[in-house]
Amino acid sequence: MIAEVATSDKIVVEKSTVPCGTADNLREVFSSLARPGLRFDILSNPEFLAEGTAVNDLLAPDRILIGSLGDARALEAAEALADIYAAWVPRERVITINLWSSELAKLAANCMLAQRISSINSLSALCEATGADVDELAHAVGQDRRIGTRMLKASAGFGGSCFKKDVLSLVYIAESHHLPEVASYWKRIVDINEYQKDRFAKRITRCLYNSLTNKKITVLGFAYKKDTGDTRESAAITIIGHLIAERARVAIYDPKVEEHQIVRDLQQVHKPEAVAERVSVCEDSYSACADACAVVILTEWDEFKTDHLPEKAPRPRHLMETPLASTSHAMSDDSLSDHSKMETGSSSGEENDAVLNGLASTLSTSDTAESMSQLTVSGKHRLDWARVASAMRRPRLLFDGRNIVQPDKLAALGFRVHCIGKMKQHFEL
Ligand SMILES: NC(=O)c1ccc[n+]([C@@H]2O[C@H](COP(=O)([O-])OP(=O)(O)OC[C@H]3O[C@@H](n4cnc5c(N)ncnc54)[C@H](O)[C@@H]3O)[C@@H](O)[C@H]2O)c1
Ligand SMILES: O=c1ccn([C@@H]2O[C@H](COP(=O)(O)OP(=O)(O)O[C@H]3O[C@H](CO)[C@@H](O)[C@H](O)[C@H]3O)[C@@H](O)[C@H]2O)c(=O)[nH]1
The missing domain is CATH 3.40.50.720 (NAD(P)-binding Rossmann-like Domain)
Structure with missing residues (x-):
């Protein structure tokens, strides 16, 4: 032209x-x-x-x-x-x-950024297996100035219109110059990203006793990262695709992505009838979380953070006298113990509810209540996690696919928190 x-x-x-x-x-x-x-x-x-x-x-x-x-x-x-x-x-x-x-430097820069994320994500799998903590690992490694701390945040997978496209473009260039070893080296960056999304989705299924059929799961965040409404290659598309395939009922909330965009994206990975039947898009987090047994954070929106919560929520006084040790051993496995409580409403499950209800009443009178109900940080809105917890069903699982929440704070509210690259499951009795 x-x-x-x-x-x-x-x-x-x-x-x-x-x-x-x-x-x-x-x-x-x-x-x-x-x-x-x-x-x-x-x-x-x-x-x-x-x-x-x-x-x-x-x-x-x-x-x-x-x-x-x-x-x-x-x-x-x-x-x-x-x-x-x-x-x-x-x-x-x-x-x-x-x-x-x-021309090559632009591709190389994106490939090396994506490579860092796939590197830390591959290490997150090792952390979950060994007991290391991927955030501590990234911090420790990143203090070496030759490595640096940026682009080392473990996640449920990178998205966006650039990284996958540009890595595959480099792979193609390497192949067309007859450099198969170079091509396969870079291809692994994308493979690990797919593996990470798959691994995360399977963890959700495993923690819900290997059956998601008709269980309500809430997804908070659909954009490929915060502060954009862009959903191209968002990890949420793949992960929610798994949940739909497992016949879960999925409620989705994202502050910036429109319903028609979410539906259109999901229809790329699933039949329109399955999307219509299994997915609802909500106007706010609270309606999305009502009656859900699990919440999954897939975009690191600030409003999902827990920095407004007190370091340690006070345990309700009447529960101080309750002997807790007897139930703690039963909670160590991330599937079986939850299963028995959800199905039978066993005493430890009821205690969990009592903790939550007690916490709510304690909070209404204590000093901590003030900081707890302080739902803004530097003028920015934060989710009322106590309200979310009380609207959810047991076992109140929370899967943090961006490692943005402080697990102990949510555990104190009755959540069972699973993070990327952390073996420990956070919960309180
Ligand atoms: N989005 C970003 O943050 C970002 C950042 C840096 C670089 N880039 C690069 O900038 C470019 C555009 O990115 P974007 O996010 O705006 O993408 P986009 O998909 O929003 O826009 C691309 C535009 O190019 C048009 N187009 C595609 N193929 C064409 C063709 N063969 N002939 C004529 N028009 C064609 C499409 O219709 C579309 O309007 C890409 O190369 C991308 O890698 C994007
Ligand atoms: O430590 C990190 C950093 C990012 N991400 C994820 O990686 C993806 C991409 O993030 P980011 O790089 O911040 O966003 P983009 O807008 O895709 O920008 C990348 O792609 C652009 C298009 O080429 C380039 O211009 C930018 O320099 C390059 O950062 C997102 O899903 C993030 O959530 C992580 O999982 N961990």
Whole structure:
């Protein structure tokens, strides 16, 4: 299009993430379609902003890459583009490199970011098996400045329109250059991501006694990350797909994703009838959680955090006198003990309810009640987890697919909390 309408020399800037070598293809297109005598300088200037932080990323980028062919004329074009950025970006952050390095650097950056997440996620499986804690591990490892702490948050899997696409693009490039070992190395990043989502979904099923049929499970968060309504490649799509396949009833709440988008996404992985029958999209967390036996956090929205809850909620006085030791051993296995309580309403299950009810009455009179009902942090809304707990059914499981809650605080409210990369199941009697 540009080639066909241009009547003077042009600088053409590639902003999109493209396979390495695209600039060459563009040059061929321009030379075959453009008017004779016109010159087109193609520059690679990949975009590094992330959704949710786009404005900040634009205003204060780590670096600006400008790739050019490197001849005198191309360097002049690169300089013209660099001058635009000079209005707000320090010159030393504008890196001028060759065209192919720039195209490949964008892909490589995303692949290496995705690789870090798959690395920590693969380690999260090991943490669950060994008793290590993945957040402690990430912190300890990240203190080495050569490694750093960012992009090391274990999760139920990365999503977004870029990571999977760009890793697979690199895989394709490696294959087309006859580098199968390189291709298979990078392919594993995506494989581990699929494994992580699958593992998380299976853990939910396992903790609900290997049957989800007609059990209500609430999903909090559908976007691929917080502060965006984008759902492309969201881990929620795959994980909810598993829940639907297991015939659960799934209630979904996300503060930014519209119902029609959720339905459309789920219809990619399931028949429309199954989605219509098994999925409901709710206006708020409380209606989504009512009567659910499990809550699953899939997006790290701030409103789901527990930083407004007191460090340790007071145990109701009447339960202080109750001998608790006798039941504690029965709670150590994450499936059997819950099973007996849910099916039979055994005494320990009733004690759990008593804890919750007692807690509610204690909270209404104690000082802690004030901090507990303080549902904003720095002016931002927080979920009333005590209200959620009282609206749920036993065993009140909570699966934190983003490791954003403080498990002990929720355990004090009667939840049984499962986190990524932590063997310990958090609950109180
Ligand atoms: N979304 C981000 O946060 C982000 C950040 C950095 C870089 N990028 C890159 O920017 C580009 C656009 O991303 P986006 O999130 O806006 O994607 P998008 O899917 O929202 O937009 C892509 C647009 O390109 C159009 N399109 C696709 N193929 C085309 C073709 N062959 N010819 C003409 N038009 C075509 C689509 O119709 C769509 O309007 C991608 O290369 C992406 O990797 C995106
Ligand atoms: O420690 C982390 C960090 C992120 N994620 C997940 O990874 C995905 C991607 O997150 P993020 O990188 O913040 O968002 P994107 O908007 O996809 O941005 C990436 O993709 C863009 C498009 O290419 C690039 O421009 C950005 O630099 C690159 O960060 C999301 O699902 C996150 O929840 C984790 O699981 N753990």
